[in-house]
């Protein structure tokens with residue numbers, strides 16, 4: 343498996359990977375109705391691809407085919423992270439997150455945060471993220487549980503420190519003035 347930057351030519355393959363991953367992996371933890379809205383057939387593909395613009399986006403590929411992708415916004419928010427349903431637990435997620443961490447260090451982002459779904463929560467915990475808050479996001483009128491999670495970039499696994507978590511929860515530590523007011527309404531990967 344190799345990592346490379348996202349390219350607009352990836353636009354046709356990544357939505358298919360995304361839908362398949364949600365339908366086969368996240369279906370473990372969400373109802374059929376929730377999965378149907380999250381991985382809807384009606385996703386606006388132009389808008390979905392347009393969200394990569396201006397973001398650091400990295401693709402994992404095997405034998406020339408994408409098996410996962412991840413993206414980082416300039417404020418430290420990790421938006422979409424998806425690994426192919428046929429490529430789970432083979433280290434692709436860890437590699438993608440490693441690329442995000444390296445980019446965050448390169449551009450001077452101090453902290454990363456993510457709205458992790460139920461399925462991805464143990465993955466992010468294993469990568470040093472701690473839960474700040476359980477949230478209920480709305481996706482086209484359907485509610486989905488996720489977890490606002492964060493970790494420090496500079497100190498590996500420092501987010502497990504309870505003082506740090508309390509500091510983040512106070513709304514002071516993330517890269518935005520009031521992250522807990524902004525993040526719960528963003529919806530993250532649940533929004534097309």
Ligand SMILES: CC(C)(COP(=O)(O)OP(=O)(O)OC[C@H]1O[C@@H](n2cnc3c(N)ncnc32)[C@H](O)[C@@H]1OP(=O)(O)O)[C@@H](O)C(=O)NCCC(=O)NCCS
Pocket residue numbers: 363364367368423424425426429430431432433434435436437457458459461462464465466468469531
């Ligand atoms: C979450 C996701 C990106 C992880 O990608 P992955 O390539 O399967 O993860 P990795 O193989 O790199 O796992 C790294 C470590 O994370 C932890 N981990 C990953 N998945 C886990 C799970 N389901 N349960 C417990 N721990 C898990 C383990 O410690 C694992 O190391 P190990 O396999 O040596 O034990 C992937 O499962 C996925 O695409 N899920 C569906 C889409 C999704 O939920 N995306 C996030 C949206 S918020």
